[in-house]
Amino acid sequence: MNYNHLSKWLVVALMFSTNWVSAQVTSNNQNDFNEFTYRQGSAYRAASGKPGPDYWQNAADYKIAVTIDENEHTVAGKIDITYTNNSPEDLAFVWMHLEQNRFKADSRGTLTTPIQGNRYSGDVDGGFSISNVSAKLNKRGSTTSSKHIITDTRMQVFFNEPIPAKGGEATISMNFEFKVPVKGMDRMGRLKVDDGTIYALAQWYPKVAVFDDVEGWNIEPYLGAGEFYLDYGDFDYMVTAPYDHIVVGSGALQNPKEVLNGTLLERLDKAKNSDATVFLVKPEEVNKPELTRPKQEGTLTWHFKIENARDVAFASSKAFIWDAARINLPEGKKAIAQSVYPKESDGQDAWSRSTEYSKASIEHYSNKWYPYPYPSAVNVAADINGMEYPGLNFCSYKSKEGSLWGVTDHEFGHNWFPMIVGTNERRYAWMDEGFNSFINHYSSIAFNEGEYGSSMQQTRKYLNWFNSEDREGIDTYPDVANTSNLGMIAYMKPAIGLLLLREYILGEERFDNAFKAYIEAWAYKHPQPNDFFNIMENVGGENLSWFWKSWFYGTDNIDLAIENVVPYGNDQVIILSNKGGVPMPVKLGLTYADGSKENIVLPVEIWQRGDSWNYQHKSEKQLVEVEIDPAKMLPDINIANDKWPSEIYK
Template sequence: MKKIGLRKIFLMLAFLSCASMSFGQEVIDNKDRAFTEIGYRQGTAYRTASGKPGPMYWQNQADYKIDVKLDEDNHTLSGSLTITYTNNSPEELDFVWLYLEQNRFTPDSRGTLTTPVQGSRYVGDLDGGYEIRNLKAQVVGRNKPVSDDHFVDDTRMRVTIAEPIPAKGGQATISMDFEYKIPEKGMDRMGRVKVKDGVIYAMAQWYPKVAVFDDVTGWNTDPYLGAGEFYLGYGDFEYKVTVPFDHIVVGSGELVNPGQVLTREQQRRMKEAAESDERVYIITPEEITDYENNRPKKEGAVTWHFKMNNTRDVAFASSKTFIWDAARINLPSGKKAMAQSVYPRESDGDEAWGRSTEYGKASVEHYSEMWYEYPYPVAVNVAAEVNGMEYPGLNFCSFRSKGASLWGVTDHEFGHNWFPMIVGTNERRHAWMDEGFNTFINYYSYLAFNEGEYTNNLKQTRRYINQLTNKDREPVVTHPDRLQPANIGMSAYYKPALGMIVLREYVIGPERFDKAFKSYISTWAYKHPQPNDFFNHFENAVGENLDWFWKGWFYSNATIDIAIDGVYPYGPNYVVSLSNHGQMPMPVQLEITYEDGEKERRTLPVEIWFKGNQWNHLLRTDKKVVAVEIDPEKIMPDINSANDRWPTSLYED
């Protein structure tokens, strides 16, 4: 190998430095832009600069008592509810905003009117919507005036109280009767479907619910359109569902009256399942239509009674078509929960929903062990005409899913119990904080399940280069309802998940990352973090200023392109000349190969780019270098792999 003189090396390095500044027209000057702060992140008494709830942090609470009846002939749900609303905020409240999400299913709803002509995933029926009657609201206390003053606008309803709800603990009650037609097409989140033995009702967004009043926005009243999901407070729920005698109901939370709705044999099987790591049938495939022997009543109606505390929502499913099985979930503390699955005969089989409970059990156990213990008594997977949708302790997944597809959707929807059910983010505005974080933790669940039975290629970040460089791409922080439909998957799910993979596996390291992420989850469990709370908490926990990462990956369309311009002998050592041809700086992990076959890894910090887009690294070694490569494991989504490796034509054999 022919060596080059030192003077020639200096001339080459100077040329490379100038070239990177002169010809890289899309390359930003890092010292001026990439490392500046992303925004105002100073702490307050409500949310600290260290990313924790402050000493004056508060959030309001809504507790629900609901009693409804399912009319299978007319496909309607009707009933009543009473909400006890506690105002923990520092200000009096003259009114309360509620969501009426079934009003999305009308011809003139904002969601309908903003659905593209060609349709989308979020299409819905047009013959639905709430009928509200007998609304009453009053502050809790003796002889307080009752108000029925309210108005409805699209999917929102404002209820005005006759006198303000006192600050710092004042309470009001809001009660009403309601009714609506259950949609067949419920925006791929709920609805009904006819199968061989009857109809499956997947019931979500099924009751009027209080909007969140917080210290950031006040009342959060963004309409329910489609891609934006939900932002809900926490409270205690008690709900009763009256259905035809032959129906089976599964729901979020604890079934508190099994003796009234299950036969003695079914109760025995339920107890057996609670102690079994293998699935136990509550209703076998052969028993689906044998209503005479497998229902405690033979006619009329039956009421199923559920309770769930400290939750942001509840959902349920009802049908006479269900196979039902269950198994024990083992939690790190020694507590137990129960995985359950209900599905029609079309979905039966070991290649399909016969493994659903196995999947749900494994998923919940994994996330509980790796991140935060599962808090709910049940984890129910429901086969329905929904491709995948999550609610606390209960999922709806497609009754047609099988094999790897069923594992993937089941694991993803159960993962949502951590984001946004436990960590109560605002999905309607910040989809990446639930979909992205969930997609990230799904990757490790795939690795853990059954010794990698199913594959997940998320860590192979360069598979996504086409999407990361698409000219129509949009930043991660774009509100979901404002994203172009083609960008939802990348901006809300995959790009934030890829960013977390890069942080964990490349920038921070698994040990530091995991401690920080677990701390974030436990700190904001059952609370409402904003994006800045996550950024602040994570930085404080890992001890790094990551403004450059948040800004480049989440707030912009910046790309990564780190290059090796050359490797030159420098006395007894070498100089590795590096350039940043992208818009985003990154630490540089180098793998050096020596003539004797030994390989060594060295990492250069992101601060090498503080003063510009070119850096010369002095590689001190007494061995002969034969190759240098950036990011040998290809974790960093560098858009140009061709310039990641040396040797180059500067050397001659």
């Protein structure tokens, strides 16, 4: 339809309907912009979003020694935990996680798994065998208690006298053993390949639960989708394996001369100083231990240490090809990237590029957000789609090309969320998976000049889910969420939310300042959602309650619309409406009759006064086209009303 005819038609129509100028304020939406949770500061957590002056958290240091029996597929050993109670109250007991108990037929996780199964199905013939439990204070005259209660995946250990507040220490010791599951809920397990068995060991030792200022003891059972929440400490652990195995683990190998021969030591030294990938165990050397190991019978004990970590994992197999390269970190620091994988995964279209991917991923996040803190970064090929632990990943041995880059980059990104920033994954999966998916977007764009790229910026590809009646909110606990929704509410929707904050709402500079401040403030600590909200607002300089409330704690959608464009004296009025429940700033792309273009931004506050807004555009030029969000950043659920003239009038 011709623009002049359309304008005349609109003017006549409006004369016989409502007065659009006086109807501009139709309601009051102030409630959408009010604070939605109790976000005031305290001595423990400041209103600025930083830890408060009296912030505290407890610590657990671990010494562990285990042996792998590849005939029985078991892991057995002893653990000594030094627990420090920094809280302001005495503790008469300590809660612990026994996550291998998930692999019992009567575990809560097994009994709540659907008949048809899901990603978190697992073996049911496993579980911990616990013995020789000992708990006592680290002070002269303290007596030992063996009292404990095991309930599903949790264990309560009692002391004869409480652990004193504000620095009291205690030691908890026990022996443990478990059968390594074949299917470990897509987080750990064992895989038979042509040259042997790959043992991917995680959740392999009893670990202390978090006692914090928000919940006290965090004792949610381990069911499956909900992951982990752990305190920080130092780990000193030893793995005794058959002499022909290669063992890799979180942290730094302490005794390379005892487990590697001269050839392997020379190659390892070369890899530590090389930006190109160096073979430690070549494909043709697999299952030829005489070429790479210092002994040809019995067992070898591999000794690892890692500091200020919240967990450790390791892998062991005689089937490993092993390669490595140097990681270049800020301020001249170095680490080493390593990959282990079977012959089935070899090839330049597959795991032969794993170390290249690992190195690039770690270097990108270290330079853009926060330096990588660990001495090593290990990628392990296993029958696991993707799972992360401090300094070590398990990724699918079948992954190739872009899928291998994607899973490697994603799992290493988890070293920042939740390994450095220690969020509660069991309750707030979005602070873990969502934040990580967000930083993955930029690392994928940066890798090798966009070799694989990122599709996350194409937010409208997810419109079917946003329009689904079965969608759930980001704040839904992962163990409660419908598994068909988990990918969106834990990963993509929160990641898209951060993308919108950075590129649509705050701008890159303000967002990056705030996001880096969040990471720095909460590195090796335990932030809650409100801590994140507060620090983003305080550093970013914007009240974002309307966004947190609607995007993170609701199921409403974005649906901005152009109702009409009409003349108003010598100017033109663009009539806008917010048909969705998520208010947004409005970015308009304007096209004039002479072919020139202009972009303008209307602030989100236009929606405080109601769900419609009339913008008087002052220009001597005649508008011929107006479009909301011309960059198509928003996942607007109805793109048909984003343009004027509408397609129906053309």
